[in-house]
Amino acid sequence: MNVEKIRKDFPILKRKDDGKQLIYFDNAATSLKPEAVLDEVVDYYSRYTANIHRGVHKLSQEASEKYEMAHRKVAKFINAKHDEIIFTRNATESFNLLMYGLYNQKYFSEGDEIIISAMEHHANIVPWQFLEKNAGVKLVYAELNEDFTLNMDDYREKISPKTKLVSMTHISNTVATITPIKEIGKIAKDAGALFAVDAAQSIPHMKLDVKDINADFLAFSGHKMLAPTGIGGLFGKKELLERLPPFMFGGDMILSVERHSSEWNDLPHKFEAGTPHIAGGIGLGAAVDYLSKIGMDEIRSHEKEILEYALDRVNGIEGITVYNPMDAEKQGGIVLFSAKEIEAHDLALALDESANVAIRSGMHCAEPLVSSLNPKGLDRASFYLYNTKEEVDVFAEQLEKIVKTLG
Numbered sequence: 001m002n003v004e005k006i007r008k009d010f011p012i013l014k015r016k017d018d019g020k021q022l023i024y025f026d027n028a029a030t031s032l033k034p035e036a037v038l039d040e041v042v043d044y045y046s047r048y049t050a051n052i053h054r055g056v057h058k059l060s061q062e063a064s065e066k067y068e069m070a071h072r073k074v075a076k077f078i079n080a081k082h083d084e085i086i087f088t089r090n091a092t093e094s095f096n097l098l099m100y101g102l103y104n105q106k107y108f109s110e111g112d113e114i115i116i117s118a119m120e121h122h123a124n125i126v127p128w129q130f131l132e133k134n135a136g137v138k139l140v141y142a143e144l145n146e147d148f149t150l151n152m153d154d155y156r157e158k159i160s161p162k163t164k165l166v167s168m169t170h171i172s173n174t175v176a177t178i179t180p181i182k183e184i185g186k187i188a189k190d191a192g193a194l195f196a197v198d199a200a201q202s203i204p205h206m207k208l209d210v211k212d213i214n215a216d217f218l219a220f221s222g223h224k225m226l227a228p229t230g231i232g233g234l235f236g237k238k239e240l241l242e243r244l245p246p247f248m249f250g251g252d253m254i255l256s257v258e259r260h261s262s263e264w265n266d267l268p269h270k271f272e273a274g275t276p277h278i279a280g281g282i283g284l285g286a287a288v289d290y291l292s293k294i295g296m297d298e299i300r301s302h303e304k305e306i307l308e309y310a311l312d313r314v315n316g317i318e319g320i321t322v323y324n325p326m327d328a329e330k331q332g333g334i335v336l337f338s339a340k341e342i343e344a345h346d347l348a349l350a351l352d353e354s355a356n357v358a359i360r361s362g363m364h365c366a367e368p369l370v371s372s373l374n375p376k377g378l379d380r381a382s383f384y385l386y387n388t389k390e391e392v393d394v395f396a397e398q399l400e401k402i403v404k405t406l407g
């Protein structure tokens with residue numbers, strides 16, 4: 001993989017502030033966008049802007065075809081069928097679509113249980129809390145081991161005939177643990193539960209096959225995988241999506257409307273009410289093309305190399321504590337850390353101001369876990385295909401200086 005060549009595809013990487021080159025280590029929050037994606041978006045707006053599925057004119061036909069094609073590209077990318085991919089705004093909306101669908105389907109009864117892990121993002125916690133309040137469902141947490149891996153014994157102990165859904169992260173956005181998602185799914189299925197996966201942090205970084213892991217549902221965000229913001233997706237097995245009631249109602253999601261009743265459209269339209277983010281969807285198609293051309297195995301292996309180097313450098317700094325499995329086989333490209341006596345936001349600000357290094361600080365939308373590790377929040381450096389060891393050097397050297405000065 002030629003990283004220098006890849007870097008040239010990302011116009012923002014030319015950015016300098018006060019003469020200092022931008023070092024972007026906030027990829028778990030959102031990724032940068034390559035020219036190939038930006039061009040597709042501009043092309044839609046400048047050459048064939050139109051609404052989809054509505055007009056018979058050429059522009060509408062072209063836009064509809066491109067938007068449909070994007071569903072097919074995403075489907076192929078994760079080994080799904082094209083009508084099993086619903087475009088949403090983001091992973092958060094995908095989980096809400098699933099939650100409201102199951103709620104409206106009356107899938108849950110009082111006393112049923114949902115198992116998630118202790119390292120979930122709020123997007124895979126808060127929707128289920130709605131069911132705790134409104135459907136009498138109990139939310140059960142599978143705990144972590146000391147090294148931040150998932151405690152599979154705890155998960156096995158907690159699963160029971162009461163478990164109706166297991167909804168688990170594939171890669172944590174904080175401690176970065178890669179969960180044994182296939183095994184988790186098998187245990188869930190053997191217990192008769194539905195199995196949903198939060199793939200927001202895995203789809204952008206590794207090969208993922210929904211059939212192989214036997215996911216019933218899988219949520220992701222386009223903006224973390226080089227696509228524009230405002231576009232994401234939910235995969236669902238066709239037979240399950242056919243049974244799931246829609247959660248948004250209006251145009252495009254219907255086949256026919258009478259004064260007092262309507263008939264739902266085919267998949268995936270049934271779940272895509274109203275004018276969608278057409279440019280975003282087309283941009284997501286271009287992002288998938290871009291990632292596929294480079295190869296997901298190459299991307300994962302590059303990130304592993306950067307991660308190993310970064311873990312080593314950051315962990316070697318006196319006064320820094322790292323909160324990760326510390327093994328590139330067991331985790332994604334994230335270093336979660338804190339510096340003794342320096343607040344998380346102060347450290348992130350100091351890195352930004354002194355060396356133009358962008359990292360994330362705070363609770364990382366995973367407050368139950370992060371606040372238990374440090375009530376004041378943590379810092380997170382997260383990597384992607386365009387990051388280099390030289391960037392890690394600048395970051396680590398600056399981090400060491402800041403810790404010496406402020407700590």
Ligand SMILES: Cc1ncc(COP(=O)(O)O)c(C=O)c1O
Nearest residue numbers: 090091092121123173200201221
């Ligand atoms: C693991 C995980 N799940 C879900 C989400 C939610 O993504 P979005 O904010 O795009 O809906 C994120 C975003 O950070 C995430 O990291």
